Amino acid sequence: MRRVLPQPCGELSAGVLAALGGRAGSAVPTVPDRATADSRDLHMALHTCYALHYAGFDGVDEDWEWNPQLLCLRSELERRFLTMLRSDAGSDLDLDRELDALLTVPDEDTGIAAFLEERGEPWQVREYFAHRSILHHQEADPYAWLIPRLRGRAKAALVAVEFDEFGGGHADRIHQRLYADLLAGAGMNSAYLFYLDAVPAHMLAIVNMMSLFGLHRGLRGAGVGHFAAVEITSSPASRRMVRALERLHADPASIRFYREHVEADAVHEQLMRREVIGDLRAAEPELRASIAFGIHATGLLEDRFAEYVLTRWRDGRTSLLSAEPAGEGSEFDRPFANEQ
CATH class of the missing domain: 1.20.910.10 (Heme oxygenase-like)
Known part of the structure; x- marks a missing residue:
């Protein structure tokens, strides 16, 4: 099973992915104040941190899983996400x-x-x-x-x-x-x-x-x-x-x-x-x-x-972010194999 790092989608996820490209203990980014809890950049960074507790990634130092600096960054991402969830859910x-x-x-x-x-x-x-x-x-x-x-x-x-x-x-x-x-x-x-x-x-x-x-x-x-x-x-x-x-x-x-x-x-x-x-x-x-x-x-x-x-x-638009595998007339838009 190949475990490939995702593509960055902003400053925060780019920083996390750059850190994982080096040895555990390398510098990790700080969370910018403008990183909102509903942004794809924040969630890609958080998903990447969590992935270390699952199958991980090919070529990534396994010591990153419990690296204190990365866990500290993850904790801040979690805090913002959880705060948003609790606020939206109400008391x-x-x-x-x-x-x-x-x-x-x-x-x-x-x-x-x-x-x-x-x-x-x-x-x-x-x-x-x-x-x-x-x-x-x-x-x-x-x-x-x-x-x-x-x-x-x-x-x-x-x-x-x-x-x-x-x-x-x-x-x-x-x-x-x-x-x-x-x-x-x-x-x-x-x-x-x-x-x-x-x-x-x-x-x-x-x-x-x-x-x-x-x-x-x-x-x-x-x-x-x-x-x-x-x-x-x-x-x-x-x-x-x-x-x-x-x-x-x-x-x-x-x-x-x-x-x-x-x-x-x-x-x-x-x-x-x-x-x-x-x-x-x-x-x-x-x-x-x-x-x-x-x-x-x-x-x-x-x-x-x-x-x-x-x-x-x-609206007849794709719900995926990549242009190639989506939308009417695309590679995805073909009959299923069993269609008569």
Whole structure:
């Protein structure tokens, strides 16, 4: 697996990438005052720092992972990001209300999966695959950090969900592997984080939130809330994606990924809501607000991502940043292989 450094997209990410090109302990940049928490430059820098805790990068000194200077820089990036999330989420968060909202079926679904089911074109489906690949290449990995921070019934239930995410002991069924198969089936590049330079800040923010919540014990409640939000909302959206891909005669490998989530996440919803959150509410009631925050923050970032993508699609524009693999009439805009 090749692990290639991303392209810089501003002063901050350029400084981080330049530092990683040298030996651990080389000078790292300072965070400029103008670096805003919603900028792609900040999120690319933060994603690059987090990547050192995952597969890392080819040719990068592994001692960078725990370098104090880089961790200090990362801490400032996290502080700005978390401050923005908390400000946008507000303080009036109630766990029961957040859970009820997740389970409420809207009268009209205006999300990406509904759009793709009703009128999505092959190029839009492939763009969506590219966006989500940044998340699904690391699917379930950040949640593993929650395991040593839980006890009893909550730990057992979360491990049961993770066991399914990692294929139940079968390498070919690991969800990350299934997504790579999905990309290949759609005629796309399935290499690790291949489309990283093509996705906007909105997608990077979602993935960075997962790492942020996973790496900090003090945010374990938010991590559980985020994980629950994903599992509770995944099954209905995946069902829509199955119908969208069947309509477009997509490759079975592409459909398989979403069909797996229709079945598995319906069970995971119950485990996360009743066993993990239910046990935490009783054992650590002080985490209620943090769990609610994790749920709400997930909804905020996913809604912003969906608005960004759908606004461009409705205008007939690409939602990706690179000009080549996007838009009607592009390389992405070709029939799926199984189309008759």
